[in-house]
Amino acid sequence: LSEKRTDRECLVNGEVSEWVHHTDRGFTYGDGLFESFAVEQGRPRFWQAHMDRLKRGCDTLGIEMPPQELLLRDTRTAAAGQSRCVVRITLTRGVGGRGYTPPEDTKATRVVSAHPWPEGLDTLGRNGVRARTCELRLALQPALGGIKHLNRLEQVLAAREMQAHPGLEGILLNQEGFVISGLHANLFIVVDNTLLTPRMDRCGVRGILRGLLLRDFKSRVELRRLHPAMLGEADEVFLCSALRGIVPVTAIDEHEWRIGKVTREMQEWFEARKAAT
Amino acid sequence: LSEKRTDRECLVNGEVSEWVHHTDRGFTYGDGLFESFAVEQGRPRFWQAHMDRLKRGCDTLGIEMPPQELLLRDTRTAAAGQSRCVVRITLTRGVGGRGYTPPEDTKATRVVSAHPWPEGLDTLGRNGVRARTCELRLALQPALGGIKHLNRLEQVLAAREMQAHPGLEGILLNQEGFVISGLHANLFIVVDNTLLTPRMDRCGVRGILRGLLLRDFKSRVELRRLHPAMLGEADEVFLCSALRGIVPVTAIDEHEWRIGKVTREMQEWFEARKAAT
Numbered sequence: 112l113s114e115k116r117t118d119r120e121c122l123v124n125g126e127v128s129e130w131v132h133h134t135d136r137g138f139t140y141g142d143g144l145f146e147s148f149a150v151e152q153g154r155p156r157f158w159q160a161h162m163d164r165l166k167r168g169c170d171t172l173g174i175e176m177p178p179q180e181l182l183l184r185d186t187r188t189a190a191a192g193q194s195r196c197v198v199r200i201t202l203t204r205g206v207g208g209r210g211y212t213p214p215e216d217t218k219a220t221r222v223v224s225a226h227p228w229p230e231g232l233d234t235l236g237r238n239g240v241r242a243r244t245c246e247l248r249l250a251l252q253p254a255l256g257g258i259k260h261l262n263r264l265e266q267v268l269a270a271r272e273m274q275a276h277p278g279l280e281g282i283l284l285n286q287e288g289f290v291i292s293g294l295h296a297n298l299f300i301v302v303d304n305t306l307l308t309p310r311m312d313r314c315g316v317r318g319i320l321r322g323l324l325l326r327d328f329k330s331r332v333e334l335r336r337l338h339p340a341m342l343g344e345a346d347e348v349f350l351c352s353a354l355r356g357i358v359p360v361t362a363i364d365e366h367e368w369r370i371g372k373v374t375r376e377m378q379e380w381f382e383a384r385k386a387a388t
Numbered sequence: 389l390s391e392k393r394t395d396r397e398c399l400v401n402g403e404v405s406e407w408v409h410h411t412d413r414g415f416t417y418g419d420g421l422f423e424s425f426a427v428e429q430g431r432p433r434f435w436q437a438h439m440d441r442l443k444r445g446c447d448t449l450g451i452e453m454p455p456q457e458l459l460l461r462d463t464r465t466a467a468a469g470q471s472r473c474v475v476r477i478t479l480t481r482g483v484g485g486r487g488y489t490p491p492e493d494t495k496a497t498r499v500v501s502a503h504p505w506p507e508g509l510d511t512l513g514r515n516g517v518r519a520r521t522c523e524l525r526l527a528l529q530p531a532l533g534g535i536k537h538l539n540r541l542e543q544v545l546a547a548r549e550m551q552a553h554p555g556l557e558g559i560l561l562n563q564e565g566f567v568i569s570g571l572h573a574n575l576f577i578v579v580d581n582t583l584l585t586p587r588m589d590r591c592g593v594r595g596i597l598r599g600l601l602l603r604d605f606k607s608r609v610e611l612r613r614l615h616p617a618m619l620g621e622a623d624e625v626f627l628c629s630a631l632r633g634i635v636p637v638t639a640i641d642e643h644e645w646r647i648g649k650v651t652r653e654m655q656e657w658f659e660a661r662k663a664a665t
Contacts, residue, residue, distance in 0.1 A: 130407035140540035141418025211547035222410050250527035262539035263417035270488035
């Protein structure tokens with residue numbers, strides 16, 4: 112029985128499989144997109160928001176989005192029998208020979224896999240994290256800004272850098288020196304009860320929870336360039352991710368904060384949002 | 389027999405296979421490198437130069453380079469029985485779960501595959517190509533500058549753009565508006581018998597043939613920022629690639645050139661270089 116369970120944990124194009132072709136453009140060029148999300152009791156969290164971002168990514172790259180029903184069916188099959196897990200959907204342009212030019216007749220590859228719930232994810236919100244600015248600076252590429260594509264070497268290099276600082280979260284600046292996000296989550300700073308967060312139009316990922324925050328707290332959020340010096344003026348700082356929720360930041364480099372009331376308010380909002388979706 | 393032939397055309401970690409695991413970091417994050425080169429009568433062209441670039445890429449990304457002898461053996465096996473083909477070596481950080489942080493114990497994945505010799509490659513040098521500036525601008529990322537990594541979405545987007553202009557080669561500028569390279573090759577302009585070519589320290593790929601040119605014509609080559617306006621002052625323009633050789637450029641946007649004597653001289657050099665390596 113347990114073997115059967117393992118067998119169902121990954122689907123490639125709807126079939127039980129763990130293998131992708133070596134000419135798949137996801138493998139040869141990182142030519143694709145992905146989404147990772149929580150599935151609890153068979154219910155994918157913030158499903159429609161993930162599908163909307165995936166669709167925007169498909170439009171940007173010119174990949175045909177498979178029907179959502181197919182992705183939902185695959186997700187349920189991969190997560191079946193698990194009370195809580197993380198599902199990753201990877202969508203590539205498909206199998207496609209050698210050369211940057213996409214073949215005319217290629218069909219998107221979809222890989223849907225279930226992964227164990229990460230340890231320690233639930234305590235992040237309670238205690239917060241200490242963070243540190245990465246030396247790696249994100250490049251500016253408006254053509255790819257905001258989408259969750261498979262070209263993630265910058266994040267891998269930043270994560271390698273952070274291996275020397277266990278337990279700290281990485282904070283990413285762009286090539287111009289402005290604060291963009293955490294390595295695994297978007298970033299907000301609170302100044303006089305206003306929530307400030309950077310635009311994701313030239314680098315970074317438009318996070319799912321960030322999007323919901325922008326929608327639900329429209330009048331309190333401002334999109335801003337965040338110079339690192341502005342951290343000194345912040346009353347509170349938090350990270351947000353659909354998977355991790357609202358994570359208080361208690362330190363970035365020399366700056367320190369207590370966990371504040373706006374952060375706690377956002378955590379309550381997250382719990383309610385999560386339950387409602 | 390022909391089936392057997394096909395079976396040998398791809399090796400994954402030295403074993404005949406066409407499949408990579410869905411958690412391979414090449415697939416999940418584009419976390420790896422590649423090299424493509426000509427193999428003629430079992431002899432890989434410019435082998436050592438390709439190995440040197442691959443090693444530099446491994447050092448940059450922190451991937452352990454497999455022994456060259458293994459890669460050479462795989463290359464010969466994949467290309468066996470073909471008078472001329474293109475071999476691609478893909479080297480990834482290995483199989484590695486979910487998350488940007490590389491696992492401690494991962495072992496690099498190597499995929500070595502043989503592909504048919506591309507049609508039309510041999511006539512490019514004779515007649516030259518007309519080219520056009522792509523709208524996509526390369527992002528500046530010094531941490532990845534020059535290496536041939538698997539994050540190639542920029543090139544895919546530029547190639548998609550060029551599908552509207554069949555027969556034309558794409559010319560890539562960076563975000564600052566300087567000329568960097570062709571979509572498939574490095575670029576040189578000739579001004580008063582001096583060869584000018586851009587640095588590859590913030591974007592672009594340090595091409596194999598570019599490297600050999602810089603070595604063999606040290607006193608005649610200058611590394612320069614190339615403003616597009618400088619195309620107006622160029623006597624000749626050519627592209628160079630280890631696979632395609634020296635390809636005369638007869639037009640970029642509104643600029644036009646005849647195929648000049650320096651370009652022809654470089655073509656003779658290439659033929660001799662190719663035979664000697």
